[in-house]
Amino acid sequence: MIAQLRGLLAQVEADRCVIDVSGVGYLVQASSRTLAALPQPPELALVLVETVVREDAILLYGFAEASERSWFRLLTTVQGVGAKVALAILSVLPPPELMMAIGSGDKTMLTRAGGVGARLAQRIVTELRDKCEGMPTGAPAGGGVPGVTITVPTPRSIAADAVLALSGLGFRRAEAQPVVERVIDRFEGDVNLDVVIRDALKELAR
Numbered sequence: 001m002i003a004q005l006r007g008l009l010a011q012v013e014a015d016r017c018v019i020d021v022s023g024v025g026y027l028v029q030a031s032s033r034t035l036a037a038l039p040q041p042p043e044l045a046l047v048l049v050e051t052v053v054r055e056d057a058i059l060l061y062g063f064a065e066a067s068e069r070s071w072f073r074l075l076t077t078v079q080g081v082g083a084k085v086a087l088a089i090l091s092v093l094p095p096p097e098l099m100m101a102i103g104s105g106d107k108t109m110l111t112r113a114g115g116v117g118a119r120l121a122q123r124i125v126t127e128l129r130d131k132c133e134g135m136p137t138g139a140p141a142g143g144g145v146p147g148v149t150i151t152v153p154t155p156r157s158i159a160a161d162a163v164l165a166l167s168g169l170g171f172r173r174a175e176a177q178p179v180v181e182r183v184i185d186r187f188e189g190d191v192n193l194d195v196v197i198r199d200a201l202k203e204l205a206r
Helices: 032-037 066-075 082-094 095-104 116-133 155-168 172-185 194-202
Strands: 004-011 015-019 024-030 044-054 058-063
Touching: 004 095, 015 044, 024 032, 024 044, 024 082, 024 172, 032 082, 032 172, 044 155, 044 194, 058 066, 058 082, 066 082, 066 095, 066 155, 095 116, 155 172, 172 194
Parallel strands: 024 058
Antiparallel strands: 004 015, 004 044, 015 024, 044 058
């Protein structure tokens, strides 16, 4: 299964993009939020991927952040929420707002997404309210849903995870470590893992 793609961003459309990896173009469907977070073609991009295998196709869904991919997986466990609807929800509600909407039972927020009516919104709230605990949000602490604990990684743990990820992509730890530290310092520590990896890849590719 494909878990992530690193390559040149060849094309961006309304609901999908094409990542060129060593001459092979991968069509990746994504939320509008993920597409907006990507660099301008033909810059280097790193996209986290959820691979869905069907009888008639192999489909790739891309995410700029691990938290969004985790919520995509959770949303698609609800009957009536396919990949298209899940992406529509994530396009209008980032993980922190999605957690808030489900935790507070705010069906109106969910119906802002295309394909989500009142009945489906109620089903999402009912089935996922008790499953939100421990879900990542990519957001700083505070303003959470009562009864839901949000764990925020420290800059030091983010740096270690970023260097490990870059090492897995073929970069030497000695060259990745200083780049990661510069990226974190530039954002004064207020970053998440996906942003650090993405910006570090840009510097390492120069």
